[in-house]
Amino acid sequence: MKIAIAADHGAFELKESIKKHLEEKGIEYTDFGCCSKESVDYPRFAYRAAASVAKNECDFGIICCTTGLGVSMAANKVHGVRAAVCTNEMLAEMTRRHNNANVICMGQNVVTTELANKLVDIFLSTEFEGGRHQRRVDLLTDIENGIEI
Ligand code: RB5
Numbered sequence: 001m002k003i004a005i006a007a008d009h010g011a012f013e014l015k016e017s018i019k020k021h022l023e024e025k026g027i028e029y030t031d032f033g034c035c036s037k038e039s040v041d042y043p044r045f046a047y048r049a050a051a052s053v054a055k056n057e058c059d060f061g062i063i064c065c066t067t068g069l070g071v072s073m074a075a076n077k078v079h080g081v082r083a084a085v086c087t088n089e090m091l092a093e094m095t096r097r098h099n100n101a102n103v104i105c106m107g108q109n110v111v112t113t114e115l116a117n118k119l120v121d122i123f124l125s126t127e128f129e130g131g132r133h134q135r136r137v138d139l140l141t142d143i144e145n146g147i148e149i
Contacts, residue, residue, distance in 0.1 A: 001124065004058035006032035006049035008042035010066030011108035014116055018062055021117040027124070030058060046074035053102050054080040061103035062120060068107035075103050079144060082137070087111060092119040096126035098133045099140075 003022060007015035012034060022029050032048040034040045042065045053061045061083070063071040068085040075083035083103035084095035087110055095101040104123045106116050128134075142149050 001027060001060070002058045003027060003029040003124075004032060004049040004052040004061040005029050005063070006045040006061070006071075007034060007064040007108075008045055008066075008071070009034055009037050009039050010042070011064030011106070012037050014064050014106065014108040014111075014113065015062075017113045018064075018116060018120060021120065025121075029062075042070045043074040046071035047078065050075035050078040050081045050083065050103055054078050059102075060124060062106075062123075063103055064106050064108060064116075066107055066109050068105040068110060072103075072105040075105065082140065086119050086123065088115075089118065089122055092122040093126050096123055097129045098136075100128040100133070100137050 005015060005019060019029065033045050046063050049061045049063050052058045063075055065071045072083045072085045075081050081103055082099055082101045083105050084099060084101040085105045086092040106119065139149050
């Protein structure tokens, strides 16, 4: 499994601590920046990580900012990306089971480091249920493709 990870300056520290967590678990990742707490524009970093997931270079994305909101908006504009802001265990599990989310977004000012690591573990280990949820995810793709549903 390979992970695309990115953050803006508002979640640089959270990104670094999640990277350490992934290393401890032996999970490979590519860091798409940013590289310090210097102010940057979150869409650029969210886009780079999300695009690598969309191109199947990475299996999942972990993208963070101060709130998780801005990066999720940016990531969801990339064709093929289903990004979900997660703030608790249930959301991390359900967005995999029902939405087949391929990017988890979190906010450094919203979750603790410990909770973020737990949400990452849940997100990466939960399978999509398929079945009726596949039909609904397919409808999301239709919307993305400009098809009226
Ligand atoms: C940056 O100040 C902040 O706006 C950003 O990290 C993010 O939370 C945006 O949604």
